[in-house]
Amino acid sequence: QVQLQESGPGLVKPSETLSLTCAVSGYSISSGYYWGWVRQTPGKGLEWIGSMSHSGSTYYNPSLRSRVSLSVDTSKNQFSLNLRFVTAADTAVYYCARGSSGWSHLDYWGQGTLVTVSS
């Protein structure tokens, strides 16, 4: 059974970098599929942040592209999100997910982690 688990700080200061990691079990991320991040806020709903193929190609939401980077650590079977220069608007529940058929549909999700941006 594929499982994803987010980890990282729950509180980040404005202008700093939000860093989250998603540990994957039950499947080797280097074997296939796409892997990425979605966030959810009461105001904007669900928002795709970015995704990456198992071979390392990355795709970012144009509205966040200048601040986002994704990376993968195949030795630990995990992937990571960095979001720079955060503001209160980046406060959200962040989910990692697996994409099937490219990043077509998301068939496995982490449980989500709340990140609050505040001084």
Added chain:
Amino acid sequence: DIQMTQSPSSLSTSVGDRVIITCRASQSIDNSLNWYQQKPGKAPKLLIYAASSLQSGVPSRFSGSGSGTYFTLTISSLQPDDFATYYCQQSYSNPTFGGGTKVEIK
């Protein structure tokens, strides 16, 4: 970005009722449309992909249809476990989600 509009935003209904949720895209997305169910405090769960394909393990009372700009999610006979919020998502271009439809108990 392609905008996804769901209706209604909420509905009150009873166990056993037939429920239909609609999702409209701001431009044609062929059949690149997925449906998710989300319960409070939980991650979304994939129900339907490619407009009408049932995800493995999802009960057959859920079905999807549509193409182009108009799509529907139908729950043939609502069960107690189905009270939740439902989202559509397009995968034709940079993924975007609808605003959600909350299905509540009447």
